[in-house]
Amino acid sequence: MIRTIARCGTRAGASRAWRALVLVLPGLWVLTVVLWEILFPTEAQLIQLLAAAPAIACAGTGRRSRVMLGGLCAVFALVPIGSAGRDESIGTRCGTFAAILAVVIASHLTAGRRARLQRELESARAVADAAQAVVLRPLPPRLDGLALAAGQLSASRGAAVGGDLYEVMATAHGVRAVMGDVRGHGLAAVGTVAALLGSFRDAAHDEAEFADVLRRLERALGRHLRERSRHEHPAASGTDPQSPIAEDFVTVLLLEIRDSGEVRALNCGHPWPYLLSPGRAEPFAQAEPLPPLGLFPLPAELPSTDCGQLLPGEALFLYTDGAEDARDGTGRFFPLPVALAEAAKTRPVEPRNVLRDVFANLQRHTAGSASDDIAMLVIRNDRPALRAPSGTGGCDTGGSAAGARQAAMNPQSTNNL
CATH class of the missing domain: 3.60.40.10 (PPM-type phosphatase domain)
Known part of the structure; x- marks a missing residue:
């Protein structure tokens, strides 16, 4: 049985491209800031923007190794390069280094918490998949x-x-x-699905009359909606509350x-x-x-x-x-x-x-x-197919489905088991 439906191939390719971009985004950020400082030196010092590299790594992949790598790239970028490096004071670079270090520590802790939450989410999804397989079993x-x-x-x-x-x-x-x-x-509708499927699985075997299976489903739906109403509206006590249910x-x-x-x-x-x-x-x-x-x-x-x-x-x-x-x-x-x-x-x-x-x-x-x-x-x-005796209008396997249906419905046909 097909349980999940894969998305289109173009969407999968775009997702892979985005993940690859996220991995290299901190390095691209550092490279862009350094090149801008070298090629377009201005009075406005943009080197402080290097502190954003570990935060970008944390927001993108959430991996602590990537956070550390982003911070390391930002620290190495503090080495004086060209005229932009000579114009900046040691105090300015020390301040930028302190900012990078603070962002690295904060991003590292955030990435650790994010990893724990990701593991908990994966565990919850595994439990949900198991429960869903019971409700709508293969x-x-x-x-x-x-x-x-x-x-x-x-x-x-x-x-x-x-x-x-x-x-x-x-x-x-x-x-x-x-x-x-x-x-x-x-x-929100899964509870109703579970109630009806549970009733059908019993009624399909128990009820000889086909109509009684449907009546069992109707009674199961009524019980489920009444119980759900009482749960969502406990003030109604023993009466059936008026509700959107x-x-x-x-x-x-x-x-x-x-x-x-x-x-x-x-x-x-x-x-x-x-x-x-x-x-x-x-x-x-x-x-x-x-x-x-x-x-x-x-x-x-x-x-x-x-x-x-x-x-x-x-x-x-x-x-x-x-x-x-x-x-x-x-x-x-x-x-x-x-x-x-x-x-x-x-x-x-x-x-x-x-x-x-x-x-x-x-x-x-x-x-x-x-x-x-x-x-x-x-x-x-x-x-096994229905076949007519010789001399009668049997099924023509090479003909249309309508012709085969008419031949199969012929009263002279017999069931060849």
Whole structure:
């Protein structure tokens, strides 16, 4: 599974160039001051600016060795050179030396504290990555005859998990998958993501009826929001307080993929998936979804949507609306169907390649600054193909995906296991 998305190569190259410049910046500062004193001697003595060299090293790299090297360069630059050196008194140079020494000591201590804070930050990030891996755990590359690939891009800088969620489970009732989008993004939505994923992982196995899985998610969301409200508004005592949390909601798409490839769905305000076949991307269902969870209670009857059959070699592309709503500098939306058609070129469709290409196009489109969390999940059917008996209109492997779908849906077809 793709957990983090690398930034564009041009941004990585610019970052390396900046780090190289920071390393040599103290030396360049000393050289510039000395050359200016030699080539353009003035009454204003600029040699005192040498004291800034160790401070520049501390601000740039934070390494104590670089601070000492910057101070050493500044001290050597105090040696009288040319007419500028002869015009300056010993007292002036001693004062400059004292200033350099003071800045070196202060910068050295600051660099040490910065190094300790950096180690603590790295340790905290390691703990956060472990916790995030538990919340949005990696998916296996294959599950019950299906090939999987998933990726997530958080809009919060430095976070690997935001307000999007996904999971795929192999159960006695078929493979069940969920894709959701919590209102808002970033670390504030992680608690809701954890509550819903924990409920789904239990309900997917426990509930034989597909609709009951969605009802379990609704109850889990309600409990989580009530507990969060009481925690943030303790003055409300035992009653449910009025707070902005009451307006939180989650869009959810549940899929159930049976052994035959038949797909059923329950959709609460989430974008419908795309069906991917080599060189093509088309909507997989067009039914009217239910309202998002949290806005209104679920109706008494929850009929699932029969989406048809996922044929061998075909794939489903599930996503959150951050992918379609991503804009470039001119306000143009990201052309997701076009990007999917370009990414689904191989036969069969390769899930990891689809994610890689779509995420790369998204990064280029938004210049690496997504305004919302984005999650994607690709599920490809690798189960044995359906074949019609001789004399009937079987699947034409060289024909279109539509022709193969029509042949596979033929009542005379049999499942060749």
